[in-house]
Each structure stands twice: as C-alpha cells, then as structure tokens.
Amino acid sequence: MSASELAAQIEAALSVDREEFASRVEAEKEVLRGEIEDGTFDNPQAIVGLEYEFYAVDAETDALMRVPRRLLEYIGFEKELGLHNAELSTTPQPLSEYGLRAQEAEVQAKLDAAETEVNREGMALVSDGLWTVPPVGETAAAYLTDSIEEDGMRMAANMSRAVRYHAMANTEYAPELQLDAPHVSLSSETVMPESLITSIQPHYQVPHAHDLPTYFRYALRVAGPLLAVAVNSPFFPPDLYDADGETVLDDCWMENRVPVFESVLNPADERKVSFPKDIDSVDEALDRIAADETVVPADVDPEGRFDDEFAHFRHKHGSFWRWVRPVFGGPTRTSANARIEFRPLPGQPTVRDTISLLAVFAGLMESLPRREHPIYHQDWATAEENFYRAVRDGLAADIRWRTADGTETTDTEELYAELFEIARDGLELRGLDAEASNRYIQPLRERVDRRVTPARWKYEHVADAVADGEPFAQAVWGMQAEYIENQSETLIEGAFVDWLY
DSSP states (O other): OOHHHHHHHHHHHHTSOHHHHHHHHHHHHHHHHHHHHTTTTOOSSOEEEEEEEEEEEETTTOOBOOOOHHHHHHTTOBOOSBTTEEEEEOOOEESSHHHHHHHHHHHHHHHHHHHHHHHHTTEEEEOOSBOOOOOTTOOHHHHHHOEEEETTEEEETTBOSOHHHHHTTTSSSOOOOEEEETTEEEEOSSSGGGGGBOBEEEEEEOSSGGGHHHHHHHHHHHHHHHHHHHOOBOOOOGGGBOSOHHHHHHHOOSBTHHHHHHHHHSOTTOOSSBOOOOOSOHHHHHHHHHHSOOSSOOOOOOOSOGGGGGHHHHHHHTTOOBSEEEEEEOSSSTTOEEEEEEOOOBOOSSHHHHHHHHHHHHHHHHHHHHHTOGGGGSOHHHHHHHHHHHHHHGGGSOOOEEOTTSOEEOOHHHHHHHHHHHHHHHHHHTTOOHHHHHHHHHHHHHHHHHTOOHHHHHHHHHHHHHHTTOOHHHHHHHHHHHHHHHHHHHTTTOOGGGGGO
16 A cells, blocks of 8 residues: 555545544444343353464564564464554453363464464564564664655554554544653654554453443452563663663663553543543443544444444444453354453463463452452552552552452562462362463462562563673663573463573
8 A cells, every 4th residue: 555545545534524423423322232231242151362462573683573464464463553563363262271271272373373484584473561672773763753744644654554543643632642651752743652562452251241340340450460460561672761771770660561552642631541440330331432532533334243233332442542441342143242351461471471361360350259359349549559550560569459358468478379369269160170270370370479570580681781781772682682582482382480490
C-alpha cells in the first residue's frame, strides 16, 4: 500500500460521522443488554485464552528488525503496532488440565513453526516486556519518531499499515504522544512510541455474565501482586535517557510498560489508559464502554458473525484502554461470552512462564469468588496503590493484602503463600491434581522464594556491569544479548528459573 493510498484510507476513516457512530453504539448496547438478560452470554464452563506479543531482532546482532508482512502472514501471526511486532492468539479452551495443556501446546507449536521460518530470514522472535536495542544504524528516538505527511495526514514510517493506528495521530482525540518515564522523555507526532512494549493478555470467561462485576473486582485486587511477580521492563533503549547510568539505576522502575502506555496514549486531561474503577453491575460495564471517548469511529461492515449485532460497540471497545477490562463477544451465539481481559502483564522469558501466569490468574478467578475471599472488601484505592507500587518496585514493593482471616499484611512471604494456595485451590476445583497444579505455580513461587523477577535479573546484570566500569549503554546491550541467548535455549520448553542455576 502506497503512502497516498494509506492517507486516503485515513481520511475516509476520519470522515465517519461521530454522532451517527455514537448513535449506533447506543443502539447496539441495548441489543447486547437484551442478549445478556436472555442468558446468551452465560456458559457454565470456565474458558481461558491468551494473546501473546513478540518483537523481532537480528539473530546475529540482537538489533530490532522489521518483520516482512509476507512472512508475518505466512507464519500465522498477526500484525501489531510496530513493523517489528508479531502477535499470536490461542484458541479458547476449557480451564482444565487438558485445556491448559492445549494452550501451552498451541503456543509451542505455533512458535516452533514460526522460528523455523524467521530463522531463515536471519531473525529471531523475542518474548520480552520492552525492547532496548534499535535497528542497526538507527537510534531508538529516530525509529520511534520517524514520520511523513501525505495529503495532510501524518503517518509513522515504522508502523504497521493499519488505518486505526495511523488515524490516532490525525483524529479529534488528542493523545499526549509524549513518552514520560523516569529520566526518559520523547515527543512524537504519532503513537509509535507505544510500540516499545510487548505484553501477554490472559482471558478468563465468567460462567454467568451478571457475575462479571464480582470477578472484575477480584481481578483488580490481584493485579498488583501478579504484576509484581511478572515485571520485565526496567530499561529503555539507552539513547532515550537524559541522565547518567548511575542516576537511571537509582531511580529505575521495574515495569516501564505502564508509564509508556499511559503517557503516550492518554490526553492531557483524561486517563483512558488507567487502573479501572470497580463495576457494580453489567449494565454499568456496558455504559462505561459506550460512554468512553471514541478515538477513531468506523462504519463496520458485517461479516456474518453473531457479534456483528453489536459491531460498532465492539469497535468502540477496542480503544477502551484499561489495565483490566470486561469483554463481551463471540463469533456465534453458542460461543458468546462475557470475560475479563487481564492486561498488566509484560511478555515473559519463556512459554512456560507465560502459561504459568495464565493458569495462576485463572485459578484465582475460580477460587476467590467461590470461597468469598475477604480481599473482595479491600478498598479500591489500596488496590490501585498496590498496582503502581508493583510498577515501581516489583517484588520489593510493599503490597497490602487481606488474608483469608480478614487481617491485613504487607509480608511478601505471607501474601504469596496464600495467593498461590488460592490459585492451587482454583485449579483443583477445575480437576487438576496437586502435581499438575504445582507445575504451573512452581515457576512463579521460585521467583518469590529467590526474590528474582525477570526485571530484577536484568537490573542486577546492568548494575553489576556498571559497577565493573562498563558504560551504561554497553551494560544494557550486554544484558539484552544475554537475555536473548538464554531465551534461545529455553523459550519453548524451559523456564526463567533455569537461568538462575
């Protein structure tokens, strides 16, 4: 697609009548509300799924690489924001021993097949939270800010040719487009700086749609603890820093994905990307999505799916950027579901670590409501505070937890001993035996026991190198080379804890 063709498509997208779009969203919200009342979105099976993002690097230099579009289509991955990104989505499966095995096996099978093809191109796919080595001969700042103007439309040079991504820089919605994190600042004319980050996104389908607010409330209370054990993005590409290495290390946050997403996509006076408030009812969830500011409206053509009945509402939901969000969808009436999309987690060092987080999250969603755990009554403000403490300090954060007997603790050992036991209970409620449950829990338990997250592993490698006299940039690149080397041996069948022996 030429620049002029893309510009024409952007212009067409921006010409969609916003009032007409909003009217359709409201009408479809009522259709959706009626289907929920009729029980269409109820399903007694617990279902899990996963979205998994990667970035591509040069297999020899570890420098970021753009993925040819033909290759992306050939390996069965989906395009994401940046030309260097690739994403896979798993087939939803019942939450059971077999369903979790199927989730893991599907990721392994797709990734193994993809690696064969990308290796032929001299590339490797990396599972990570934030890339740090720009393409050969380019700076990160230049790569992220390079753009052109064609027929009055601003377009990022290194962004996928997806109209909605490019339209964000040209629409009435006014994101700051300012990268703002400790000792990092970058101004852009597009949303391209958001392509620094990659994530995993577990999905959990609730049995009855009207119970979604309860599950959602619990999901918010475990967001901080789960993020703290998963953190994996302490560093930016070195050329983005405006301070010396020692200062960066002193003030380093463990999960910089969060400030990237929030600072780039939020307008100055609005927090679309945010830790969401509790939901009191399904009606409130629907109203929040419908009332959320539209970024890029669209005339959505039906494709013969059941959820085409609320296609404009679903389009609106695509920019309902919350760290935890409710989802209503399904290509057929029988597969219609209400689910929770859990978005705080960065990409992990290995597939097993990724599936462990999916399983533990799902186990918590099974057990917490069933056992009516008192964490339900934790103040929302405390849950939000826990989340941002985890962003800053990972497992070193003082996270407040309410135990099964109702007492509050900030003791890390006590918190995670109970959290993992709750997850085990939830998995066993779905038929997993103790051995199978432990297989999913153990990789995360060892992180807590050793007080080592992927982010802490990265931080210690860089800090040790700087202490030995290496320049900060060289230390970051050296750490990244070791991360990718370790991952090349463990991504599909190993675990992060294998790196620690």
